[in-house]
Structure formats: C-alpha cells, structure tokens
Amino acid sequence: MRPTGSAIAAAALVLATACGGGGGTTTGSAAPGQSGFAPPKIGALQSVGTGEGQVNLVAWAGYVEDGSNDPKVDWVTPFEQATGCQVNTKVAGTSDEMVNLMKTGEYDAVSASGDASLRLIAGGTVAPVNTSLIPNYTDVFDGLKSKPWxxxxxxxxGVPHGRGANLLMWRTDTVKPAPDSWSVVFDPASPYKGKVTAYDSPIYIADAAVYLMATKPDLGIKNPYALDDKQFQAAVDLLKQQRQLVGEYWSDYTKEIQAFKSGDSVVGTTWQVIVNVAQGEKAPVQATLPKEGATGWSDTWMVAAKAPHPNCAYKWLDHIISPKANAQVAEYFGEAPSNAKACQETADAKHCETFHATDETYFSKVYYWTTPIPQCLDGRTDVKCKDYAEWTRAWTEIKG
Known part of the structure; x- marks a missing residue:
C-alpha cells in the first residue's frame, strides 16, 4: 500500500525506539524468572487528586506530539485542556539517555523500552503503578499485561504503549523462493552473502537466540533474553559466522530503504512500517514473520518514584492509552496500539490489520525485547544469565 504522510514520518520515528530497544520476552509468560530480582520497596499512588499544573515527560520521538511538528498531529493539547496539566517533553535518543534523565528526579514519567525498564525498576527510579487508578488500562490487550518488561x-x-515485531524483509526479484525462515540470513551457505543486512544493536543477539531455539533445541534455550554461558556463546558464535554474510548493519531506516531499493541489501531484519514505506517508494519487497518466530518490542509508560507531579503523571498514563490518543500515536508512529478500542479510532481502517493489533496468534510468536539480567528470566535459579552489559561487550566483539 502507499503509506500516508504520517506513516512516512512514523518510519523516521520508529528508529528512535528501536535504537533504544523495545519491550519484551516470551508472550504468555508473566515474569517467572524474576525470583531473586528484588526491586526497592516503593509504594504506588493510592489516589489521583487534582493535577499539579504540569507534567514532565521523557519520551521517544513521536510519542508526545502537540502539533508543533505537524499541526494535524496533536494528542497533547486535548489532554492539557481536559486536565490543566501542561506537558513538558524531553525527547531522548537512547535508552541510556532515558535512564540517566530519570535519575535526575526532574521528570514524572518515561516511555521506557525493554532494555531500560528493568534498570529503572532495579534502581528504584520508578514506582509500581496502581492500574486501578488508570481506567483505560482495562481495555489494554491481555497479551501486554503483567509481562517481564x-x-x-x-x-x-507501567502501562503498555504499543507493540511491533521485527520482520524478515527481502527483494522479491532477487530472493527466490520467498523465504519463511531466518536461515536465509544465518546459514553460512546463504546465496546472498554480502547482501544480508542485520539490525545494529546488542539486543540483536536475541534474534540469533530465537533462531537457535528452533534449530538447536539441545541448547535448551527457552527465552532469548535468558542465556547462560553456553547458550550465550552459541548465539555469539552464530553472529560471528553471520558477520561474513552481512554487507551492512543498519540502524537508520532511510539507509535500509535505500539499500533495498538499490539492491545493495536483498534480505534482512526490518519493521512493518519500513516495509510499508519501501513499498510506497516502489521497492520490490515483501516481509514475513518467519516460522521460528521473531523478536519485537512493547514500550511502557512508567512513573518516577519521586515524581514531582504524580497526579498529572497518572492522568497522562490514562490519556496516552485512551482509545483516541492511542490510535493517533500508533498510527503516527507505525505500530500496533495497546488499547483494543483504539482500532475503532484509526484514520486508516486497516491500520490494526496491517500491524496485527488483534492477532494474538501472530504475537504469540514474538519475543518482546527485555533487559537481560543475571537472574534468568526463564525461571532457572541454578545458573546465572548474561546481563545487558555483557551483551554490549559481545556485540562490539561480533562486529569487529
């Protein structure tokens, strides 16, 4: 389909969250592997009173739009008019920046990605959220509630913002037959050596782990973010092997689109919104969720433990997941909304269909980005798992 202007803008904006990491782990599991992970005891707000007059947010680009970037894109002004809470936003470019900003104590809430959320919780930077004080939480998809991230x-x-999957994209005139497996980017015998592209982030190690879950079950990987020494080394070795196939690691959506248009890249990981834009620019591409499953993201709005304006923060959390606002941000950014009722509010009647918003079978194959921590998220207590710092060191080694 030919994407709208907002969809094209969304492709530019999706980069921000993706670079920082998104939400996630195995769909359907609450948080079994968090035994031993004991965050500081911080109480949740017990009632929402009159707004304090303002709310200070840390957010990804495109998540808090007030019409200044595009007069037609504004879900902030209605919130300000309804609550009297003036919205002040600091746009962050990475999850590390978000964590550091929240530590200053100057901000009330943050749209945390999965590689930041557990760090914020463990550090006592954010507080539990009393979801009974957020009426719209009732309509959030069950598949996004009570998850490890x-x-x-x-x-x-926190409250879920939206979600999406990391897909396999290919040029239809070059890659034949149409692939249904990540093997096309991991098999050392892949005929597309030098024209494979991969996402440039330590969290991509989880993509290798997802593939190994399906192809090497003897490794015993149950969760791609819970890797012990042996499992982690297998994923790292696979990525070092893949390095010989990769022509370019990407983190800039415009460069990936251009690479597929020119033929410099013919197969690799992507997002649905990028597929839409590439097709709109006449690139001969298709994408699929491979049979092994895929990684993905679900960002979370979290409230600071010492929020200067907690009432306005709670009002914002309820607003951003309200049907209309959630539909607006999901459509502008390019993702599935978190509120089931948002699908009735999108300008594009097919938006939720395109982004599989109501398809839990589809998302059951998605392993949402989650911060790797020493306490194995798959429930094991007899071993330690590799934490994100070790993932970061390994990624530097993988790329050489």
Whole structure:
C-alpha cells in the first residue's frame, strides 16, 4: 500500500525506539524468572487528586506530539485542556539517555523500552503503578499485561504503549523462493552473502537466540533474553559466522530503504512500517514473520518514584492509552496500539490489520525485547544469565 504522510514520518520515528530497544520476552509468560530480582520497596499512588499544573515527560520521538511538528498531529493539547496539566517533553535518543534523565528526579514519567525498564525498576527510579487508578488500562490487550518488561512478580510498573515485531524483509526479484525462515540470513551457505543486512544493536543477539531455539533445541534455550554461558556463546558464535554474510548493519531506516531499493541489501531484519514505506517508494519487497518466530518490542509508560507531579503523571498514563490518543500515536508512529478500542479510532481502517493489533496468534510468536539480567528470566535459579552489559561487550566483539 502507499503509506500516508504520517506513516512516512512514523518510519523516521520508529528508529528512535528501536535504537533504544523495545519491550519484551516470551508472550504468555508473566515474569517467572524474576525470583531473586528484588526491586526497592516503593509504594504506588493510592489516589489521583487534582493535577499539579504540569507534567514532565521523557519520551521517544513521536510519542508526545502537540502539533508543533505537524499541526494535524496533536494528542497533547486535548489532554492539557481536559486536565490543566501542561506537558513538558524531553525527547531522548537512547535508552541510556532515558535512564540517566530519570535519575535526575526532574521528570514524572518515561516511555521506557525493554532494555531500560528493568534498570529503572532495579534502581528504584520508578514506582509500581496502581492500574486501578488508570481506567483505560482495562481495555489494554491481555497479551501486554503483567509481562517481564513491565512488571515484577505480578506487580505492574507501567502501562503498555504499543507493540511491533521485527520482520524478515527481502527483494522479491532477487530472493527466490520467498523465504519463511531466518536461515536465509544465518546459514553460512546463504546465496546472498554480502547482501544480508542485520539490525545494529546488542539486543540483536536475541534474534540469533530465537533462531537457535528452533534449530538447536539441545541448547535448551527457552527465552532469548535468558542465556547462560553456553547458550550465550552459541548465539555469539552464530553472529560471528553471520558477520561474513552481512554487507551492512543498519540502524537508520532511510539507509535500509535505500539499500533495498538499490539492491545493495536483498534480505534482512526490518519493521512493518519500513516495509510499508519501501513499498510506497516502489521497492520490490515483501516481509514475513518467519516460522521460528521473531523478536519485537512493547514500550511502557512508567512513573518516577519521586515524581514531582504524580497526579498529572497518572492522568497522562490514562490519556496516552485512551482509545483516541492511542490510535493517533500508533498510527503516527507505525505500530500496533495497546488499547483494543483504539482500532475503532484509526484514520486508516486497516491500520490494526496491517500491524496485527488483534492477532494474538501472530504475537504469540514474538519475543518482546527485555533487559537481560543475571537472574534468568526463564525461571532457572541454578545458573546465572548474561546481563545487558555483557551483551554490549559481545556485540562490539561480533562486529569487529
């Protein structure tokens, strides 16, 4: 389909969240592997009172739009008019920046990605969220509630913003037959050596782990973000092997689109919104969720433990997941909304269909980005898993 102007803008904006990492782990699991992970005891707000007059947010680009970037894109002004809470936003470019900004104590809420959320929880930077004070939480898809990236041992630490999957994209005039497996980018005998592209982030190690879960079950990987020494080394070795196939690692959506248009890249990982834009620019590409499954993201709005304006923060959390606002941000950014009722509010009647918003079978194959921590997220207690710092060091080694 030919994407709208907002969809094209969304492709530019999707980069921000993707670079920082998104939400996630195995769909359907609450948080079984968090035994031993004991965040500081911080109480949740017990009632929402009159707004304090302002709210200070840390957010990814495209998540808090007030019409200044595009007069037609504004879900902030209605919130300000309804609550009296003036919205002040600091746009962050990475999850590390978000974590550091929240540590200053100057901000009330943050749209945390999965490689930041557990760090914020463990550091006592954010507080549990009393979802009973957020009426629109009731309509959030069950597949996004009580997950390892937004809760700890059943206690919610935020509200889901939206979600998406990392897909396999290929040029239809070059890659034949149409692939249905990640083997086309991992098999050392791949005929597309030098024209494979891969996402440039330590979290991409999880993509290798997803592939190994299906192809080497003897490794015993149950969760791609819970890797012990042997499992982690297998994923790293696979990525070092893949390095010989990769022509370019990408993190800039415009460069990936251009590479596929020119033929410099013919197969690799991508997002649905990028597929839409590439097709709109006449690139002969298609994408699929491979049979092994895929990684993905679900960002979470979290409230600071010492929020200067907690009432306005809670009002914002309820607003951003309200049907209309959630539909607007999901459509502008290019993702599936978190509120089931948002699908009735999108300008494009097919938006939720395109982004599989209501297809839990589809998302059951998606392993949402989650911060790797020493306490194995798959429930094991007899071993330690590699944490994100070790993932980061390994990624530098993989790329050489």
């Amino acid at each position: 937004n809760s700890v041992n059943g206690v919610a630490y």
